[in-house]
Amino acid sequence: MPALRCPRCRATLGTAVRPTTKIDRCSICHGVAVTLAMLRRHGPEGRVDALWKKMGEGRPAGQCPSCDRAMVAAPVAAWTCWLITETCRACEIIWFDEKDLTTFTPIGRTLAAPVPKLSPRAAEVLAGLTPKELAAPTLEETRALCDLLEAILPPV
């Protein structure tokens, strides 16, 4: 795969090493690119397919780190907050801004709120919507995403 570029800064992404995986990360804005293949390692096929489909139901957003076409920004609940995922449907790349990564809290470190909060970025993108108006998925539906996020977050 040719070098990936940050959708925000257009800088070439570097590699960040995590205990169980390696990710492509922007050293300027600290956004992270992962692949659908990585998400697939964290959940059963049917659930991951449904999640990937949901991530495609959104608005045009930043440029894909690989092919430069517009990605799709969609809200996805992850344990205690709503995050915005940006995905390139062709390259099967998922982009997270640092704002979203820092909002996500692994379940082991928190008591899950009954209604997930919007991350600052989700609040910007979804201005006017409240979490209640978003169809709250069950935890099981987005578990693969939560497990992926836990795997790509920097160790504490």
Ligand SMILES: [Zn+2]
């Ligand atoms: Zn960047």
Ligand SMILES: [Zn+2]
């Ligand atoms: Zn692409």
